[in-house]
Amino acid sequence: MTEYFPGFGNHVSTEAVPGALPIGRNSPQKPPFGLYAEQLSGTAFTAPRAENKRSWLYRLRPSAEHPPFTRYQGATNFSPATPEAPLPPNRLRWDPIAAPAPGTDLIDGMTTMLVNRDPADLEGVVVHVYAANTDMETRVFFDADGELLFIPQAGRLALLTEMGRIDIEPGQIALIPRGVRFRALLPDGEARGYVAENYGALFRLPDLGPIGANGLANPRDFETPAAWFEDRDEPFEVVQKHLGNLWTTTLAHSPLDVVAWHGNLAPCRYDLARFNTMNTVSYDHPDPSIFTVLTSPSDVPGRANADFVIFPPRWMVAEDTFRPPWFHRNIMSEAMGLIHGAYDAKADGFAPGGISLHNLMAGHGPDVTSWEGATNATLKPHKIESTMAFMVETCWPYRPTKFARDHAQPDYDAAWAGFPKAKLP
Template sequence: MTDYFPGFGNHVSTEAVPGALPVGRNSPQKPAFGLYAEQLSGTAFTAPRHENRRSWLYRLRPTAEHPPFVAYEGASRFIAGTIDAPLPPNRLRWDPIADAAAGTDLIDGMTTMLVNRDPADLEGVAVHLYAASRDMDSRIFANSDGEMLLIPQAGRLQLLTELGRIDVAPGQIALIPRGVRFRALLPDGAGRGYVAENHGALFRLPDLGPIGANGLANPRDFETPAAWFEDSDSPFELIQKYMGSLWTTQLDHSPLDVVAWHGNLAPWRYDLARFNTINTVSFDHPDPSIFTVLTSPSDVPGRANADFVIFPPRWMVGEDTFRPPWFHRNVMSEAMGLIDGAYDAKAEGFAPGGLSLHNLMAGHGPDLATWQSASNAELKPHKIEGTMAFMVESCWAYRPTRYALEHSQPDYDAAWKGFPKAQLP
């Protein structure tokens, strides 16, 4: 049996025990082995066929079997709340968060930095940082508020989910659909990274338009796991994120007990090195939309609820062109992280594991040192190597959490200090 199935949104049929999948019926009167049939719907039942996402799960116990939830008192920085006071339109940047204290798992190690909509609106996105030092041994997490895009920056994650196991390393990303239960192990003993929590329309591949049939992220490079299950009658804690708050209940078994499943809603992983970068071969610097890996559309065509954009190694060849990102103000709001190396628009102050925010119409661009260097560079073909930055761009302005505002770099505005005035003839 293969460990992964290739393809984005493909219909997959997979069973960990031969004969567990029913043939010709989704919910037979008596599923094989006494399993329980359950449909997991990521879209409304009546969504158009090309957008409809759901999977049928065949499991040892129904997920409806659990005691009432009560408020979870841990993970004090994993929240949806933001400040209520008016938000100044300042550019903000953060250093990487501190390493996790001993005994901190992925959920307790979450720090919410930016939020831009109430999850109940089924719109918007939140950006979190995580630092973990312990496996989720007997704890399970499920997010009712949105799908989670995990972006490791240091240390691998092994994600044990209801629909299979996913190993994801820095330079790769993994997505857990809304509501799917999982726990995270740390093969390297610790891990750090980012999470983009999408409350809106499901992430999908962007249309290619004039690019044509090939380019950017190829569907076949997305990998969905084969069925796997955990048959354990030991106690487990289930933590669920719901309406921006965390809740907990106790189970007498592992809920990762899906023996077989079929459908097109499932976790996946993707290697960012497989992204086919598109760029100019003549002049000018194209818009960063050419680096879009995934998009979550809003109700307004062309205005994304969330775009996941990367800035990978690539050739720069434009003639008579300022090659780093130019100065700009944008109706979209930009949250940027750095997985590895250095970002080509900033000389210093933006470290791997850090984060920056340029909200709606905030002027930004290269710092003084980068501007000077790029303005005077010999414009021969040059390859940017050893770097991987990303951006979670949204049409909704981000609100930093109180923690984020209290821990931002105090001197970020100095990055644009000292630019000389242009001299007219």
């Protein structure tokens, strides 16, 4: 069983072999057992101490030892270029993607749906979906463009990373830092889900402001794995995402060979059921920012490069209030996914594994059926149960990829047809 350390962004010291961690030196002249010292930096060297993220890895071989990379020819739907065609302001929605062909692993089973910004800008966020049915046995992936937030929808994932093993299932998430190598196993034989790829500032816990010291996602509920490594001398393919393209090379050994490490940049997992939901106990409907789990800030205070927001089971008690999400237009762009259950603003058409997109200033809200039900409901304390939806919100407009444009539902606008005109006196 994997050992985990609690806490988000805490400094962790861990070794898979006793005595592998140097004492008092990050890069001693002779690390224990002839290991190689290597620093993994998630921020600039000169970032303020409170924001500086880095870890020291002690490994069997340096990661610099590899042949040249060449273009990878697989994963044809993974990370295509940003479309250059004019972006219509239309609202869009997608059904879950089709089942993959047999023998499809996590990387070849990745489909990019929504993109913004160039990864070279060090800003922006991308939304992918994945559907896989084969383990990555001798293949490893890493992303030089951004950190990866895995959001399983069906089936478990075992993410074997350089810095430890992370096991997640639907209802949990895993965050893999930029540059960390990993391979994915499928304990259930197949898996589906979503991935948010963050090009910008590292995801962090949001400030709580007037909420106070407690609430939302508690730092102690995030879990970082203990050191783990594999010593396998056989061919391993390494696939790298770099500036939006995929590249490949082959090593004579597994690169997941970090025997010990210490630092505050590491993969972690979080159980969404532990989110401490805030809500009103009087009237009116708070903004959905009260459901933010993780945020990546932009250079403009209060305007996020990316927010990961969830809509979990919760009590609704507000008086004289329209309780589902109200009609609104927003400066932020919203990509929404559904892990399980039903979303309270849509009666049908939004299935687990699907996506909806409401770009900046696109009017949206509940459909007619949901609006009528909420308008005429007898208001009493009510608990929303058996559901988990999420949103990846960003200040940058999303652009659907060609695959996404070709596979969008043709009649999503009909969700807002048929509203009766208000009757003035």
